[in-house]
Amino acid sequence: MDSDFKNVFFIRFFLNFSDDFKVNSSQLKIGDRTFTSRLIVGTGKYASFEETRDAIAASGAEMITLAVRRIELDKTKDSILNFLDPKTYCFLPNTAGCYTVKEAVMTCQLAREAGLGNMVKVEVIGDEKTLFPDNEATLEASKVLVKDGFQVLPYCTDDVVLCKKLEEVGCSAVMPLAAPIGSGLGVCNPFTIKLILEAVQVPVIVDAGVGTASDACRAMELGIDGLLMNTAIAGAKDPIKMACAMKAAVECGRQAFEAGRIPKKLYASASSPLDGLIDI
Amino acid sequence: MVLKINGEEKNISSSINLAELLLELEIVSPHCAVALNQEVVPSSKLKQTKIHDGDNVEIVHAVGGGL
Numbered sequence: 001m002d003s004d005f006k007n008v009f010f011i012r013f014f015l016n017f018s019d020d021f022k023v024n025s026s027q028l029k030i031g032d033r034t035f036t037s038r039l040i041v042g043t044g045k046y047a048s049f050e051e052t053r054d055a056i057a058a059s060g061a062e063m064i065t066l067a068v069r070r071i072e073l074d075k076t077k078d079s080i081l082n083f084l085d086p087k088t089y090c091f092l093p094n095t096a097g098c099y100t101v102k103e104a105v106m107t108c109q110l111a112r113e114a115g116l117g118n119m120v121k122v123e124v125i126g127d128e129k130t131l132f133p134d135n136e137a138t139l140e141a142s143k144v145l146v147k148d149g150f151q152v153l154p155y156c157t158d159d160v161v162l163c164k165k166l167e168e169v170g171c172s173a174v175m176p177l178a179a180p181i182g183s184g185l186g187v188c189n190p191f192t193i194k195l196i197l198e199a200v201q202v203p204v205i206v207d208a209g210v211g212t213a214s215d216a217c218r219a220m221e222l223g224i225d226g227l228l229m230n231t232a233i234a235g236a237k238d239p240i241k242m243a244c245a246m247k248a249a250v251e252c253g254r255q256a257f258e259a260g261r262i263p264k265k266l267y268a269s270a271s272s273p274l275d276g277l278i279d280i
Numbered sequence: 281m282v283l284k285i286n287g288e289e290k291n292i293s294s295s296i297n298l299a300e301l302l303l304e305l306e307i308v309s310p311h312c313a314v315a316l317n318q319e320v321v322p323s324s325k326l327k328q329t330k331i332h333d334g335d336n337v338e339i340v341h342a343v344g345g346g347l
Binding site: 041042043044045046049052065066067068069070071073079080081091093094096106109110111112113114115116123131155181182207208228229230231234 | 285286287288305307309310311312313314315318320321322323338339340341342343344345346347
């Protein structure tokens with residue numbers, strides 16, 4: 001009993017202790033929305049709608065992407081929206097699969113009419129093999145959509161000049177890729193992401209290419225405002241566990257960024273005092 | 281009259297509007313949207329929009345997707 005009491009005491013002590021040092025992470029603001037979570041997740045590639053729902057809940061994401069496709073005329077299939085409450089999540093309809101400005105603009109307009117809101121993820125694909133975006137078409141589509149009252153979040157390559165142009169035409173954020181969609185390579189060029197962060201005022205959301213939790217953490221440590229992923233979670237052996245890992249990784253990476261890491265250097269520097277060493 | 285709905289040819293008995301077409305197809309979800317001959321039709325104008333023989337109708341909704 002005595003030792004049980006001690007254990008409870010110590011557990012309480014440490015819980016209180018850690019509560020005292022709880023870090024208030026800053027919030028993510030995109031357009032007119034504010035989010036506590038900096039993780040944005042896709043809803044594709046899951047084995048079932050139940051798995052989609054559970055993995056997304058585990059990720060802690062508040063913004064989720066959806067695609068817009070033809071409805072099944074035989075009506076035998078359930079709708080994903082029966083599993084994802086619009087009161088819980090901010091929907092971010094995407095233009096995945098669009099190869100032209102017209103297709104992307106029309107897809108966003110259809111999404112708005114379908115009640116999915118006016119914040120959209122614009123992607124105009126330029127190459128089937130790499131799924132790299134057609135940046136020129138992305139810029140044009142973004143311009144048209146901003147004028148049409150949308151809050152535009154464009155998926156783009158990690159190009160500083162392009163990101164500045166996307167900001168100039170009124171995009172609410174820029175979303176440079178870390179690596180090709182679904183590749184799981186992690187941030188291939190952290191230096192360009194850093195330069196984009198310096199170049200634009202709007203949030204920088206790294207979109208696509210993350211493979212595992214360390215990739216997410218490293219991306220967040222760069223100081224990006226948010227991270228968007230789908231395959232890394234949905235394609236994991238245990239998507240729900242990976243969703244938990246990604247949630248923690250994004251929070252860890254952000255906290256480390258806000259805490260400010262020590263500079264890297266080549267030689268050692270002792271962390272114990274050099275004075276007071278015993279004389280033998 | 282014959283319409284092309286989501287790529288499939290369908291016979292529709294009489295001249296109707298888009299809201300009536302959705303009812304006939306038993307599409308009752310509030311989360312769907314319609315394009316008629318490549319133009320997005322605002323959800324508030326479905327009732328006023330008549331459809332004609334040979335029209336191309338696309339009816340879409342949200343599905344799971346990321347990138």
